Amino acid sequence: MAKLRVDRDAVSSWLTESAIVLRTLEPEGGSEDLTPFATVLAGVQVVGLGEATHGSKEFFTLKHRLIRFLVRELGFTVVAFEAGRSACRAVDDYIASGEGTASAALTGLGYWTWDTYEVLALIEWLREYNASVPADRRVRFHGIDSGIDPVAVQLVAKYLDTVAPQRTGPFRAAIRTLTTSGTSTSIGGLVRESVAGAVRRVFRRKAVAGSESAHTASRVLRDTVEFLRADRAELVAASSVRDWSEVVESATELANAADIAAYPLLSAKGCAVRDRYLADAVRELTGDGERVVVWAHNGHVARSTVSRGVASMGAHLSDVYGSAYYALGLTFNQGSFQASRAEVAGNTGLAEFTVEPAVPRSAEALLARPGIGDYLIDFRAARSSEPVMAWLTTPAPTRSYGAIVGFWPMMKKVTGSVTLAEEYDGLAFVERTTRARSCEPGIDR
Known part of the structure; x- marks a missing residue:
């Protein structure tokens, strides 16, 4: 099969015309600019909110903002987190009744990735929201991961x-x-x-x-x-x-x-096996028709078979829910994030990593090309555009960082390849990120 040529000018024009431009990434920013996203999610029961790193402040604040929108405007009542099922009960108890404290419940998850001021703000808002609405509109918080907790x-x-x-x-x-x-x-x-x-x-x-x-x-x-x-x-x-x-x-x-x-x-x-169990846990949460928003890494929310031929959580959810599952990946052009450093020389620990603007011909470079700042883009709306579908169905270099980062700075440019139409229903693009702010004592903020 002949390789499709990507018309970058046509794609850039489509992005400019179709993007839901975000007025702010901050949770308190209101919902007027997100209104078109409600139409995108019509008929969707499960939304997967991904992230290209586990340590970007702007990813966390945007996901918080989207969760507020999904809860208040679209009636979502379950927040499912990539964290231990048992440990998350303390968070659920806190947002349901105010039992304990938000910070203690968050630290109790045992994930430094989430032990940040940004995620803490989400938990505190969920408590405020639950205290202000009738019982049938209150949100539950569930973990979907497994460990010897x-x-x-x-x-x-x-x-x-x-x-x-x-x-x-x-x-x-x-x-x-x-x-x-x-x-x-x-x-x-x-x-x-x-x-x-x-x-x-x-x-x-x-x-x-x-x-x-x-x-x-x-x-x-x-x-x-x-x-x-x-x-x-x-x-x-x-x-x-x-x-x-x-x-x-x-x-x-x-x-x-x-x-x-x-x-x-x-x-x-x-x-x-882990991703299959993640999907099983999400499926259990939708048993009574609940609408669920899932917080996890891009690699888990992706719809297709991702790295090393592993069927992701999103692939399993796609099999079960079809178009009622919406995978929203989050990616970025440039900036910083935090992760645990892995170096042969023994220099380890939580550190800040910074990347320059995306390399040419990468997925992020084309997403940045319109120069419209931060935005959401729905790929389902592109099916009638041949130039855009050529781009979405052509593998492109991309960035993806987990909790541990090694081989730096070699890994600064790209870490893999992605066929956007296979992996995601849409993307949130952030122009510049900064390091998430850890709540944990002894870590540089």
């Missing part, structure tokens, strides 16, 4: 002590097997520790992944979930519906984490 471990163990004490010993032994072998932790735990420690864990996991002890531990945890579900009526009678539901969710998180841990850390198979 101490909150989950203690909750399940305590419950088993009460309803089935004979199961507590095998359950705790399974957890010990996973945690002492280096086969498990939440992704948040991985990015919180030193990069040197993370690298050591990668190599330990290559040795133990797939071992008989790991598989045995995984079977015990999965059997625990099956027991809890099978004896629902009896267990609810002995406790409560809420207690039972929370324990089942925590036990499921632990069993899922064990499945992920069966593969080497950050391997393609492990990432595939």
Whole structure:
């Protein structure tokens, strides 16, 4: 098949004409300029809000602004976060009733990526909103990720002590097997520790992944979930519906984490299992017709099969919801972000990274070409334009940074390739980013 020629002038003109130009990226900016986006999302039940980095202030503030719009104007009632399912309950309790504090709940997630003033502001706003509306309009906050979370471990163990004490010993032994072998932790735990420690864990996991002890531990945890579900009526009678539901969710998180841990850390198979479980968690949240907005990395919200042939969370959601799932990626032209530094020389820790304007012929360079600042663009509206579809269906270099960044400055220009029409339904383009502001003590703000 002949390679399509991209008419950059035509694409730039289309972007200028079709963009929803953003008056501000700040959450308090009102919603008038976002009104056209409501039409774009007509009939959409799940919106995935991505990000090209896990540490850009403007990505976080824009996502906060979009969540306000989705909640107040479009009736979305669930915010789903790329964070542990059990740990997120403290955030949900806070926004529902004011229990605890926003900062303690946020820090308790165990993800330095989210422990920022920008995400803290979102949680505080969700509490303010919930306190001002009737119960049927209040927003819930749910985690969708899986890890061997101490909150989950203690909750399940305590419950088993009460309803089935004979199961507590095998359950705790399974957890010990996973945690002492280096086969498990939440992704948040991985990015919180030193990069040197993370690298050591990668190599330990290559040795133990797939071992008989790991598989045995995984079977015990999965059997625990099956027991809890099978004896629902009896267990609810002995406790409560809420207690039972929370324990089942925590036990499921632990069993899922064990499945992920069966593969080497950050391997393609492990990432595939993780994304499938992320999608499963989102699907559970839509059971009563709820409209859900998902906060995650671009690599998770993307609709297609992304890096290393892994089916992303968005690919699974696309299979389930079709056009009722909308994947909005967030990308940028230039600026700074924070991430954990990984260097062979041992220079590690949270650091600021800065990139210059996007390289020619990259996706970001063409998005920046109109010179209209920050904007949203809906790709679904481009299907009748041959020049634009030629661009959207042609692979282009792009930027994507996770929680850990290595090989710098070699990675400053591009980190991969993307076919926009396959991955996203639309993009939010930010001209310039700055580093997110961490709430964590001892980190330079």
